[in-house]
Amino acid sequence: MAEPQALEAARWFLALFFPGVALFYIVRLTARRRRLGHSAVWHGVRGSRHWWLAKTFVVFRSVITLAMLARAFWPGLDSYLLACGFLMTSTIVFAGLIVMITGFSSAIALHFSMGRAWRSGLPAKGGVPGLITGGPFAWSRNPMFLAIQLAQFGFFLSFPSGFTLICLLVGMLVLHLQVRLEEAHLLAAHGQVYRDYCKSTARWFALGRLPFAARADTTSSIVTH
Incomplete structure (x- = not known):
């Protein structure tokens, strides 16, 4: 495929990809609300x-979706989004695109693997959150966020620009701050068990570190987005 045609195909892929992701989560969260009797998404107390x-x-997720749709119909928008021509x-x-798809696919796979335990944000309902320490959570305390950051980096590469760089930096900052809040929440809920888990498992990922040996009586976790 010629270079201009390849870039045009990538442009349209991004225009369709983000609405597709949004539709997936709308359908998924609507179904979970019906099963649970309440939302699985909590945004916290207003102003917190x-x-x-x-x-x-x-x-930012909404702005990204609208921007990718707009640039498919108006290629000239790239200059206003500070596209990096040399990249x-x-x-x-x-x-x-490959990195982005890999990241999102990993996040969705983790989403489904958690079943009814999946939550977004700090839950106000559903009781004390459980603690998953097996599977991917044996290697990273935040595999979902790790996958999302990978997807964010892939998005930057798929449309290298000032706009996507800002989205990448803001997205990483938000996720890192969210992790801090969730850690405090889980520590309050699980105390020493969570402290032991934190000592044995990296917040993100540590090469050469043995996976956490999950206790037989642990169940599930809150996660996010």
């Missing part, structure tokens, strides 16, 4: 740090 982080994430090659862009 948790609330601001959640709203920031929602705003806009089919090799870099398609590598970015």
Whole structure:
């Protein structure tokens, strides 16, 4: 495929991808609400740090979706989004798409693997959150967020620009701050068990570290987004 055609195909892929992701979560969360009898998403008390982080994430996700749709119909928008022409090659862009798809696919796989235990944010209902320490959670305390950050980096490569760089940096900041809130929440809920888990398992990922040996009586976790 010629370079201009490849970049145009990538442009349209991004225009369709983000609405597809939004539709997936709408359908998934609607189904979970019906099963649980309440929402699996909590944005916290209005005005709280948790609330601001959640709203920031929602705003940027909406802006990204609209921007990718707009640039499919108006290619000239790229200049206003500060596109980096020297990075806009089919090799870099398609590598970015692969990384982005891998990250989102991993996040969705984790989402389904958690079953009814999956939550977004700090739960106000459903009792004390359980603690998952097996599977991917034996290697990282936040595999879902790790996958999302991978997807965010892939998005930057798939459309290298000032706009996607800002989205990447803000997205990483929001996720890192959210992790701090969730750690405090889990520590309050599980005490020493969670402290032991934190000592044995990296917040993100540590090469060469043995996985956490999950206790037989542990169940599930809150996670997010």
